[in-house]
Structures are given as structure tokens and as C-alpha cells.
Amino acid sequence: MSSRPDFDTYRLSEDHEAIREAVRTVAENRIKPHAAAVDEESRYPQEAHDALVASDFFAPHVAEEYGGVGADALATCIVIEEVARACASSSLIPAVNKLGSMPLVLAADDHVKQRYLPPLAAGETTFSYGLSEREAGSDTAAMRCRAVREGDDWALSGQKSWITNAGVSEFYTVLAVTDPDGPRGNNITAFVVEKEDEGFTFGEKERKLGIKGSPTRELHFDRCRIPGDRVVGDVGAGLKIALATLDHTRVTIGAQAVGIAQGALDEALAYVTERKQFGQRIAEFQGVQFMLADMAMQLEAARQLVYVAAAKSERSDGDLRFFGAAAKAYASDVAMQVTTDAVQLLGGAGYTRDFPLERMMRDAKITQIYEGTNQVQRLVMARQLLGA
Numbered sequence: 001m002s003s004r005p006d007f008d009t010y011r012l013s014e015d016h017e018a019i020r021e022a023v024r025t026v027a028e029n030r031i032k033p034h035a036a037a038v039d040e041e042s043r044y045p046q047e048a049h050d051a052l053v054a055s056d057f058f059a060p061h062v063a064e065e066y067g068g069v070g071a072d073a074l075a076t077c078i079v080i081e082e083v084a085r086a087c088a089s090s091s092l093i094p095a096v097n098k099l100g101s102m103p104l105v106l107a108a109d110d111h112v113k114q115r116y117l118p119p120l121a122a123g124e125t126t127f128s129y130g131l132s133e134r135e136a137g138s139d140t141a142a143m144r145c146r147a148v149r150e151g152d153d154w155a156l157s158g159q160k161s162w163i164t165n166a167g168v169s170e171f172y173t174v175l176a177v178t179d180p181d182g183p184r185g186n187n188i189t190a191f192v193v194e195k196e197d198e199g200f201t202f203g204e205k206e207r208k209l210g211i212k213g214s215p216t217r218e219l220h221f222d223r224c225r226i227p228g229d230r231v232v233g234d235v236g237a238g239l240k241i242a243l244a245t246l247d248h249t250r251v252t253i254g255a256q257a258v259g260i261a262q263g264a265l266d267e268a269l270a271y272v273t274e275r276k277q278f279g280q281r282i283a284e285f286q287g288v289q290f291m292l293a294d295m296a297m298q299l300e301a302a303r304q305l306v307y308v309a310a311a312k313s314e315r316s317d318g319d320l321r322f323f324g325a326a327a328k329a330y331a332s333d334v335a336m337q338v339t340t341d342a343v344q345l346l347g348g349a350g351y352t353r354d355f356p357l358e359r360m361m362r363d364a365k366i367t368q369i370y371e372g373t374n375q376v377q378r379l380v381m382a383r384q385l386l387g388a
Contacts (some may be wrong), residue, residue: 009332011042012307012330016075023079026055027086035087038213039359042205044168048083048090053123057083059097061105064286066117069300071384073248073314077255077306084259085266087214088363091259093126095252096164099371100127102245103173107233116171116192117202125170130160130193130219131242137161138376140175141239145221147176152228154178154191156199156221162370166217167202170195174219175238188239190232199224210362247324250371252326254306257335257367261299264342264360266337268292271346282345291345295338304330322384332367339364 012020030051039044052058061076062068071079076098084091101120104113108325120127136143145158156176163172172193179187203218233241269292273285282288309327312320340359343350350357368374382388 012074016078019071019075020078020082022055022173023057023082024085026051026057027090029085031083031090032086034091035213035360036353036356038087038089040353042212042281043302044165044215045087045090045093048087049093049123049126052083052090052093057094058119058123059094059101059127061094061098062101062117062121063105066121067106068117068121073251074307074310077252077310079258080252081255081262081303081306084256085263087213088256088260088360089211091256092164092211092214093215095249095256096129096169097127098252099164099245099249100129100169100171100173102248103129103232103241104192106244106248107190107237107241111229112192112232118259120171126165126168127171127173128163128165128169129245130163130172130174132162133159134161138373140242141188143175143177145174145176146180147189147191149178150225152232154226154228156191156193156224156226158221159203160219162206162220163217164214164370166219167215172219173232175242177358178238182236185239186236189235190238190241192230192232193219193221193224193226197224197226199369202355209365210359211366229332246371247321250312250324250328250377251306251309253326253367253371254302254309254331257300257328257331257364258303258306260360260364260367261295261302261331261335261338264339264357264364265292265295265299267355267357267360268295268342268345271349288345291341295341298334299338302327302334306331319384322381323376325380325384328367328371329374329381332364332374333362335367336361 031048034047056069057079060069060071060079064070080091080095101224119125134141147154147156174193175188175192177187178189199222201220206216272288275282306327309323311325343357343361
């Protein structure tokens with residue numbers, strides 16, 4: 001056994017801590033000041049976009065060989081967490097860049113990677129992900145979007161729903177059925193669609209409860225012609241690629257939830273240490289202290305679960321599916337609880353837009369829903385446990 005005084009078996013590396021400090025500075029100075037206006041005006045957080053590009057936190061997961069900084073999965077989660085602490089809408093920029101491009105990272109040939117990953121790394125475009133449909137949300141294999149082979153190319157027809165940063169992104173990874181008579185789950189293929197492709201249009205922006213700075217739209221395809229060299233992975237392997245992608249990216253939603261919860265706890269602590277009632281600070285009441293202790297305890301448990309899942313994502317461990325689902329489900333449930341309690345601690349003030357907590361509470365809710373509802377996450381965990 002080591003007797004070195006600096007020996008520690010369980011802590012973030014100095015590099016990870018340095019990344020946290022750097023992105024926190026960017027978030028505090030260049031993202032947080034615009035967060036309220038982004039929400040109020042339901043506009044894309046261009047200030048955050050520009051700040052993330054300038055600081056190399058825009059798509060940090062892209063490997064160095066494609067012009068990226070090659071951040072590991074844990075570092076990417078730290079980036080998302082710290083941005084979400086300031087503005088949840090802005091945190092979807094690095095998170096969805098990873099989601100949209102992860103199928104390429106996992107399965108695309110080098111030609112496709114060389115074409116699409118360098119522009120993403122350079123901040124020239126965001127990258128969105130087209131999986132869900134109106135009647136195929138949790139049941140992804142029931143999708144109806146079709147791609148029909150026409151010579152060496154494909155004609156894509158159908159729609160996709162709930163697509164994050166749709167209309168902003170230049171590139172989209174889209175899943176479509178390529179063999180309607182084939183075995184369910186083995187008849188879907190992934191394609192890269194470009195914004196300017198003929199026959200590709202967008203629906204109106206959804207009017208949402210939270211994350212209002214991140215545009216959500218439907219994608220519409222009317223015989224949209226896709227060159228054959230834009231297939232991601234093997235024809236027919238798209239659903240397997242999509243589910244493997246989610247195993248990795250659910251962890252980033254856990255990180256986003258942790259960031260939102262941390263931001264809410266920070267605001268609540270600042271308020272209760274200044275606000276006085278009955279001749280003393282609110283923070284001196286034991287009932288308030290118990291609430292704060294529970295909030296911090298749950299938040300730290302969520303953070304550690306996310307970090308362990310991120311490490312498993314980096315290694316592609318065999319139990320990643322369980323840990324990714326657990327991290328996403330637990331952290332998002334914690335975010336909803338912590339933001340709700342934070343609003344309660346501010347009383348009437350927490351219910352107003354003069355403070356950011358009502359925004360954080362609204363933003364937290366989506367983390368329990370997207371990239372698989374938390375009910376679906378529990379099914380994923382149970383199946384992993386049962387070996388199904």
C-alpha cells in the first residue's frame with residue numbers, strides 16, 4: 001500500500017478540474033448574463049454559441065484527428081454541467097453536438113468523419129439528431145420515416161419530431177426505415193442530412209415550458225435525395241447505432257441536470273444567507289438547514305453517479321447501458337426536486353422572474369423526458385439487470 005501523503009484513490013484529475021475552472025469562467029462572464037433574456041425572448045443563445053466556439057467548448061468531444069480538442073467523456077460532461085449551471089438552453093449546444101455526431105464517431109467510415117466532424121469541431125455548424133417521430137417516441141423501432149434506394153442514392157420521406165436546435169444546425173443524423181419488410185429493429189439505417197438538401201424543410205418552433213433558448217422543430221422530408229456516401233455505418237444497422245449513441249449521451253443529460261440543480265442550490269444559498277425573518281437570517285432556521293442539506297446530498301449523489309457513468313462511457317464498459325440510464329434518471333429526478341425546493345426557499349420571490357429559479361425549475365423538467373423518459377430508463381436498467 002502507498003504511504004504517500006498525496007495519495008488519493010478517488011478524485012478528478014488536475015486536468016478535469018482545470019477544465020471546470022475554465023468553462024465556469026466562460027459561463028459566468030459570457031453566458032449567465034444573457035440567460036434571462038434568452039428565456040424571455042425564446043431566442044437561440046448566440047452569445048453562448050460564440051463564447052463556446054472561442055473557448056473550444058463548443059464540441060469538445062471531437063477527436064484531435066478531426067480538428068477537435070479530444071475531450072474525454074468526463075470532461076465533456078463537466079463542460080455541459082458548468083454551462084447548464086448558468087443557462088440550461090446554452091448547455092444543449094455542446095450536448096446536442098455530441099448527440100448528433102455520436103453515430104458518426106461510433107460507426108461512420110473515415111470518409112464521412114472527415115467530411116462532417118472538422119466543421120463541427122471548428123464551430124462552423126451545430127449537429128442535430130433525428131430519431132423520434134410523432135408515433136415513435138419511446139418505441140423507436142416503430143418509426144415510419146422511409147428511405148428508398150434510387151441507384152447509388154436514397155430518397156428520404158417522412159418526418160421527425162422534437163429535434164433540438166433544428167433550423168440552426170447545418171447537419172442532421174437521421175434514422176429511417178430502409179427495408180419495410182425486414183426484421184423489426186434491423187431494417188433501419190442512419191444518414192447524414194444537410195440543411196440545404198432539396199426536399200428538407202422544418203416545422204414551426206415548438207412553444208415549450210422550458211429550455212426556450214434551444215429551438216425545437218419537426219423535420220420534414222419530401223423525397224429528399226441523400227447521396228449514398230452519406231450512410232452512417234452499415235445499411236440496416238441504424239437502430240443499433242442509435243441505441244448505442246443514447247447509451248453514451250444519456251450521461252450528458254445527467255450532467256445537464258446536475259448543472260441545473262447546482263445553479264438552483266447556489267441561488268438558494270445566496271438568498272437564505274441574506275434574507276431575514278423574525279430577527280434572524282432564514283439560513284439559521286433548522287427547517288431550512290434540513291432542506292439545504294437534503295438538496296446538497298442528493299445533488300452530490302447525482303454528480304458522482306454521472307461521473308462514474310461518464311468514465312464508463314469513455315471506456316465503453318459492458319454495463320454502460322445500466323449506468324447511463326441510471327445517471328440520467330436519477331440526476332434528472334434530483335434536478336426537479338432541488339429546483340422545486342429552491343423555489344420554495346425563496347417563497348414568493350422564487351415564483352417571480354426577478355430571480356432565475358422559476359426558469360431553472362421549468363428547464364429541469366425536460367431532463368426527465370428527453371433522450372428517453374425516466375420510465376423508459378427504468379425499463380432499460382431492469383432489462384440490463386435481468387439479462388434481457
